[in-house]
Amino acid sequence: MEPKGFIPYGRQWIDADDERAVLSTLRSDFLTQGPATPRFEADLAAYVGARFAVAVSSATAGLHLTMAALDLGPGEGITTPITFVATANAMAYVGLTPVFADIDAETLNLSPVATRAAMTDRTRVIAPVHFAGRPADMAAFRQIADETGVRIVEDAAHAIGSEYGTGKVGDCRHSDATVFSFHPVKTMTTGEGGAVTTNDPDLHERLLQLRSHGVTRDPARLSDPPGTWWYEQQMLGFNHRMTEIQAALGSSQLKKLDRFIDRRLAIVDRYQAAFAGLDWLRTPLARGSDRIGYHLFVVQIDFERIGRSRAEVMAALAGMGVGSQVHYIPVPRQPWYRQTYGEPAAFPAADRYYDRALSLPLFPAMTDEEVERVISAVRGLVSGDMA
Numbered sequence: 492m493e494p495k496g497f498i499p500y501g502r503q504w505i506d507a508d509d510e511r512a513v514l515s516t517l518r519s520d521f522l523t524q525g526p527a528t529p530r531f532e533a534d535l536a537a538y539v540g541a542r543f544a545v546a547v548s549s550a551t552a553g554l555h556l557t558m559a560a561l562d563l564g565p566g567e568g569i570t571t572p573i574t575f576v577a578t579a580n581a582m583a584y585v586g587l588t589p590v591f592a593d594i595d596a597e598t599l600n601l602s603p604v605a606t607r608a609a610m611t612d613r614t615r616v617i618a619p620v621h622f623a624g625r626p627a628d629m630a631a632f633r634q635i636a637d638e639t640g641v642r643i644v645e646d647a648a649h650a651i652g653s654e655y656g657t658g659k660v661g662d663c664r665h666s667d668a669t670v671f672s673f674h675p676v677k678t679m680t681t682g683e684g685g686a687v688t689t690n691d692p693d694l695h696e697r698l699l700q701l702r703s704h705g706v707t708r709d710p711a712r713l714s715d716p717p718g719t720w721w722y723e724q725q726m727l728g729f730n731h732r733m734t735e736i737q738a739a740l741g742s743s744q745l746k747k748l749d750r751f752i753d754r755r756l757a758i759v760d761r762y763q764a765a766f767a768g769l770d771w772l773r774t775p776l777a778r779g780s781d782r783i784g785y786h787l788f789v790v791q792i793d794f795e796r797i798g799r800s801r802a803e804v805m806a807a808l809a810g811m812g813v814g815s816q817v818h819y820i821p822v823p824r825q826p827w828y829r830q831t832y833g834e835p836a837a838f839p840a841a842d843r844y845y846d847r848a849l850s851l852p853l854f855p856a857m858t859d860e861e862v863e864r865v866i867s868a869v870r871g872l873v874s875g876d877m878a
């Protein structure tokens with residue numbers, strides 16, 4: 492437990508409407524496989540502008556399900572080293588070898604140029620991650636897919652509500668499927684939870700069936716059912732279902748998502764202005780006209796220049812009641828990846844970013860006073876830069 496008054500780097504915002512939605516589901520006939528899940532799926536599909544949404548128990552489950560439903564392994568999948576391990580793990584689950592390509596140093600997203608360079612005739616899928624909420628260059632990845640036939644799975648764990656051009660992340664205009672996370676630190680929450688969106692009816696059917704053991708009860712898809720009890724397992728599936736309690740919370744949170752994002756944007760703008768003059772700290776690329784549903788506010792600090800290590804800075808901030816985190820240790824440097832796939836290549840942009848990265852608190856329930864406390868704590872890291 493953190494001390495009272497401590498500002499974590501992220502946390503959920505639950506209100507009385509959310510509590511009512513959860514309680515009424517607990518008192519209903521269905522705790523799983525009832526009406527709340529398809530309702531949440533319809534709400535989410537409408538919000539992002541996709542034909543279909545499939546609610547799942549986590550984004551990890553959603554990534555796994557999507558990789559399995561696309562029938563991708565064996566072969567290789569390409570993603571960014573600057574992501575949570577779940578993106579690459581989902582490839583490994585289905586027998587794909589995860590291959591990492593460097594990031595773009597400005598956007599911090601997977602670089603389409605580096606992706607092209609990493610492709611081989613075994614590449615089956617590219618999984619761009621919309622890092623911190625900023626959409627990846629999806630038009631460029633679509634072009635690669637059109638030229639080569641590889642599949643595109645968007646990891647939008649950070650990016651619910653973000654927009655690119657005239658659409659929202661998750662509309663799958665340039666991809667086969669998009670996966671969201673509703674973990675409590677994310678922009679909206681269902682406790683644990685996630686969802687996959689797609690416009691492909693066949694993929695949608697496979698996702699639904701694989702989510703529930705590969706089993707179907709649909710009479711139209713049964714060979715010769717002897718009675719009403721009959722079901723068939725037609726593929727090797729999983730139990731990756733979301734509960735009704737989570738789905739009810741999801742529909743309730745979705746109604747507030749745009750307000751959550753407005754508040755996140757106001758905090759981001761305040762941080763950007765407050766840190767603009769610090770020559771030892773780099774703020775995220777300024778946002779253009781597209782609305783970004785920022786999940787994280789990641790700064791890059793020149794620790795050498797300020798003469799304090801990252802561990803010292805994190806301890807100093809914690810001492811002032813300010814949480815911070817590092818997103819992420821490059822995945823190919825994790826012990827399991829090194830043992831399984833060998834020592835990774837150098838990723839100049841990702842490695843340089845990792846050496847400097849620090850995520851500062853960003854969540855909609857932050858008060859103005861808390862935002863100012865974070866700003867003074869950060870500025871105070873270097874004497875002479877105090878607010």
Ligand SMILES: Cc1ncc(COP(=O)(O)O)c(C=O)c1O
Pocket residue numbers: 549550551552574575577578620646648649671672673674684685
């Ligand atoms: C980029 C990314 N992908 C996937 C995941 C996995 O999400 P979940 O915790 O819902 O399984 C996360 C979670 O932190 C993430 O940040």
